[in-house]
Amino acid sequence: MNVLKKSSTGVYLMIGIIITTFLYFLPLFIKGFSINAFLAPLLNNVEGFSGSLFRSLIFAIISSLFNITVGFFIALLLKHISIISLSGRQLSWFLLPVILGNASVAFIFKVSLFNTHFFNNIIQAGSYSHFSLLLLLQFWQFGFLFAYLFWSNFHSINESKLGFAKAFKLNSWEILKDITLPLSKNLGVLLFLIGFVFAFYESAKSQFVFKASQGTNTELISHWLERTYHSKLLVNLDYATSYVFKSSLLVFISSLLTFLIIGMILNFLLQKISRTKGTDTRRFTICNNIYIKRFSKIIFLLTCFFIILLPVTIVFCEIGVKFSNQISKLTLPLGLTLVSATLTTLFSLTFAIIARLVFKNTLQNFNSSSMILFALLFMLLLFPSIAILLSGFQWLSWLGYNSNIMIYFVWVSGHAVLLSPLLIGFLILIHFQIKVVEIEYISAYRLQLREIFINSFIKRFKAEYIFTLIIACSFIWNEAVLNIILSDRIPSFAANLQMMFVGRAANYQLAASYLIVSILLAVISIILWQKILKKAAVAID
Amino acid sequence: MRRIFLFIVFVSLLTSCSNNRESEVKLTVLGENSSNLQAMEALKSKYENKANIIIDFKPNTFEDAFNKANQDFSNKTGLYDIVLQYNFSLSSFVRNKYVYNLDELTQDIPVESFSFEADLFSSAWKEVSFYYKNPDKPNDGIVKVGYPFASNTMLLVYNKKMFDDPNNQSSYQLKYNEKLMVPQNWDQFYKVAEFFTNTNEQTKQKNYGVCLQGAEGGWLYYEFCVFLYGNGGAIMDKERGWEGTENTPIMLQSSESIQAAKYYKSLKPFNAGNYFTIDVTSQTKIMKEGTVAMGFVWSDYLYNFVYDNEGILDDRFGFAPIPGNKSPLAGGSFYINKQSKNPKEAAKYIIDLMQPANQIELAKKGLCSPLRTTYENSEVQKIPYSNALKQSLDRGVYMFEAGPESDLVSQVITNYIQQFWNNKLTAEEALAKTQEDIKSGRSEIYSNL
Numbered sequence: 005m006n007v008l009k010k011s012s013t014g015v016y017l018m019i020g021i022i023i024t025t026f027l028y029f030l031p032l033f034i035k036g037f038s039i040n041a042f043l044a045p046l047l048n049n050v051e052g053f054s055g056s057l058f059r060s061l062i063f064a065i066i067s068s069l070f071n072i073t074v075g076f077f078i079a080l081l082l083k084h085i086s087i088i089s090l091s092g093r094q095l096s097w098f099l100l101p102v103i104l105g106n107a108s109v110a111f112i113f114k115v116s117l118f119n120t121h122f123f124n125n126i127i128q129a130g131s132y133s134h135f136s137l138l139l140l141l142q143f144w145q146f147g148f149l150f151a152y153l154f155w156s157n158f159h160s161i162n163e164s165k166l167g168f169a170k171a172f173k174l175n176s177w178e179i180l181k182d183i184t185l186p187l188s189k190n191l192g193v194l195l196f197l198i199g200f201v202f203a204f205y206e207s208a209k210s211q212f213v214f215k216a217s218q219g220t221n222t223e224l225i226s227h228w229l230e231r232t233y234h235s236k237l238l239v240n241l242d243y244a245t246s247y248v249f250k251s252s253l254l255v256f257i258s259s260l261l262t263f264l265i266i267g268m269i270l271n272f273l274l275q276k277i278s279r280t281k282g283t284d285t286r287r288f289t290i291c292n293n294i295y296i297k298r299f300s301k302i303i304f305l306l307t308c309f310f311i312i313l314l315p316v317t318i319v320f321c322e323i324g325v326k327f328s329n330q331i332s333k334l335t336l337p338l339g340l341t342l343v344s345a346t347l348t349t350l351f352s353l354t355f356a357i358i359a360r361l362v363f364k365n366t367l368q369n370f371n372s373s374s375m376i377l378f379a380l381l382f383m384l385l386l387f388p389s390i391a392i393l394l395s396g397f398q399w400l401s402w403l404g405y406n407s408n409i410m411i412y413f414v415w416v417s418g419h420a421v422l423l424s425p426l427l428i429g430f431l432i433l434i435h436f437q438i439k440v441v442e443i444e445y446i447s448a449y450r451l452q453l454r455e456i457f458i459n460s461f462i463k464r465f466k467a468e469y470i471f472t473l474i475i476a477c478s479f480i481w482n483e484a485v486l487n488i489i490l491s492d493r494i495p496s497f498a499a500n501l502q503m504m505f506v507g508r509a510a511n512y513q514l515a516a517s518y519l520i521v522s523i524l525l526a527v528i529s530i531i532l533w534q535k536i537l538k539k540a541a542v543a544i545d
Numbered sequence: 546m547r548r549i550f551l552f553i554v555f556v557s558l559l560t561s562c563s564n565n566r567e568s569e570v571k572l573t574v575l576g577e578n579s580s581n582l583q584a585m586e587a588l589k590s591k592y593e594n595k596a597n598i599i600i601d602f603k604p605n606t607f608e609d610a611f612n613k614a615n616q617d618f619s620n621k622t623g624l625y626d627i628v629l630q631y632n633f634s635l636s637s638f639v640r641n642k643y644v645y646n647l648d649e650l651t652q653d654i655p656v657e658s659f660s661f662e663a664d665l666f667s668s669a670w671k672e673v674s675f676y677y678k679n680p681d682k683p684n685d686g687i688v689k690v691g692y693p694f695a696s697n698t699m700l701l702v703y704n705k706k707m708f709d710d711p712n713n714q715s716s717y718q719l720k721y722n723e724k725l726m727v728p729q730n731w732d733q734f735y736k737v738a739e740f741f742t743n744t745n746e747q748t749k750q751k752n753y754g755v756c757l758q759g760a761e762g763g764w765l766y767y768e769f770c771v772f773l774y775g776n777g778g779a780i781m782d783k784e785r786g787w788e789g790t791e792n793t794p795i796m797l798q799s800s801e802s803i804q805a806a807k808y809y810k811s812l813k814p815f816n817a818g819n820y821f822t823i824d825v826t827s828q829t830k831i832m833k834e835g836t837v838a839m840g841f842v843w844s845d846y847l848y849n850f851v852y853d854n855e856g857i858l859d860d861r862f863g864f865a866p867i868p869g870n871k872s873p874l875a876g877g878s879f880y881i882n883k884q885s886k887n888p889k890e891a892a893k894y895i896i897d898l899m900q901p902a903n904q905i906e907l908a909k910k911g912l913c914s915p916l917r918t919t920y921e922n923s924e925v926q927k928i929p930y931s932n933a934l935k936q937s938l939d940r941g942v943y944m945f946e947a948g949p950e951s952d953l954v955s956q957v958i959t960n961y962i963q964q965f966w967n968n969k970l971t972a973e974e975a976l977a978k979t980q981e982d983i984k985s986g987r988s989e990i991y992s993n994l
Contacts (some may be wrong), residue, residue, distance in 0.1 A: 217960055509849075
């Protein structure tokens, strides 16, 4: 425990994050970075760089705000469903879209929307309608996860607060601002940040479904970077890498600043709203009202139908399925995914626990200091995926491809490096629940580190950690950077699926068989999660 | 004890995974997953048994294959022995000395094995597998770099039912005072596209004359070039795609190019789909719905277009060369990595693939063969598009850029033609801006070569 008392431990953690990020991009720094040409893409508006960057920032801000706002309101509509009820457990189907991953979601919508009047009109109406639809698809993929997390967060409301609300007959606005919003503030900010990162670097849906382009004013920065890289590659790799890396650094700085500023504004606004006096005088009881419960269930059924049945039915009715003989090759990546996800979760868990103990005041909620820590943590995620890809290739050329063991090691550890910022962020949020006094108590009693880990964290947040593991499996399985770099050695689900619905070997029936695998894995994960919830419900009863 | 046991199991698993038959000669082949690559992969066991080597195909998406090839060549990791890449990579691979000139590796191979050379479509071969002897001195002449793995072009695919319908034939005769036939010139193409664009009063089904590819990623660019060159326009004044310097004249503002662009846009009322998201996969899907009369489709997409997963033929479509008297040439070459551990074995395999008997087998599985005699084989002639493909390759010319600025040209044309299609620019404005951007972008590229 002594180690946790030292303030230097915290500094080491921070330095560790920065060094890991820097080390990952070391090959690109070595490839040559001259400051004189650094600002060229921005200042000269090279082939639409500024336009794409601005468009991506705006889209990311709107999309992440839309996702947390609508997600929050869906959660409000569903809040009368108990977390331990059957419906509550079934609500975990909200996780399906995010577990399916980018390639599967893009394929579902490519097939569903293809050549429909609706889609054709959207495309021909221009960039605003294009982005409006993309916003909805982004919500389908991430918004329901956000709704689920808000909903489960509502159920951690202290019983005494509910009793207070009942006793004082608080109206709906007062309940929202005095109980629900303060409780959801931290989660809201984190989900905003996550939504921002995924929307800012959105690529699969806009590329495969919408064919975003400069000519239609729909190009996002990830497309600009990829397009520019391919173009410059015809000169040579060094020129292309150095050009794209300079642009990537500019993109990184822009996204980091926006991330920090908007995150802080949101944090401030949520705090402000929850301190505002209510004006709504309508009376609202905290309801055991049967009609409101029924309303919640109707909303639940409709959303589940929208999430599960609609796209899956469309895909299978539309194209049928033909099983690919390549599917059996996915057992190796599946095994490695489980190994990597477990190790990444364990590493993230350790990091997040130590961070909570070391930064006991900073990491008790979102504030300007913790926001900076989150920004540091998310640095790697805020780099464009093309920079991550190029650096990955360079690292592999240094490490060599000769030994399979080395390849597996690189695959597993690479995923750990790329995914752990997201997992650590999520786990730090979970650990906000541990109060400062608890940590002071732990310090005072000089408990062993092992005891602290088990009693104060693992036993208490077991379900949340398993949830983190499930999300880790899904993200590694569907990841499209490292998986693609090594896809010739370790077959990649994302690369194979992509090959089946774009390009010269496109075969939608074979792609549908990959989609079935993806759905099957998602369903297994969700059922596993439901079993854990059921166990928890039995324990509570 | 249990931990030791688990450790032993873990180590043995890793060891078994790493045991990769190091002693045998292995050729790793990287390429875009396409009917061409699939055909080669399907026949690899025959050569493996004959030469006692292992051939490992690594099919990837176009972007990944392109990226991995460049990474491997540039980083000298020697992962891939043979790379199948398209003609726009030729200039970069040769200038950067990434690949062998095939003649360096074939001295041990008997001369008679090269008799296929006389059978290659000459223009197609020069378009994809020749380059400057000395890239710094273009006037020193050109040299053979290798052999094409496929010769691609675009064909006119038409809906036979619509063309064969007697009602359509008589109505067309009445309206245009000429026989309804597969268009052989661009005037006929316009009339046919116009004629077939209608709504069936009884079924309310809408039919379209054409389905154009307007998506970014090269789809718009390549198809637009067919219209541009077909109607007398041009991008640059030269003989081959890979030729050129920083000062090669750009012809986009010529009156022929402007007229060609206007002709292209005149087809907008007859076009199916939403244009901006239509690539060849979407185009073929729309055509298969049976409501579109014509489309220009890449030849290497046609095998999977006409045969389903079980090899059953979809005979609803006919195939012809594009209107006019010339067709575009495309395709790619086999490249042998300078870092390959087995370059001579790689060369032998390529020469074996080029043999006429193997080309016939490959064509029957989907390859667009670069050998003329392949298309004379009776089995190959049963493939519905084979005659049109042969005719097109015979009359093929350069239409697509393949120099170091080729991707820039593709991107700039896509950008401004999409704006032109959207009525944001006139033909004159679009082509003037295109010309200007190509000029400035090209000088930056050439200064970094």
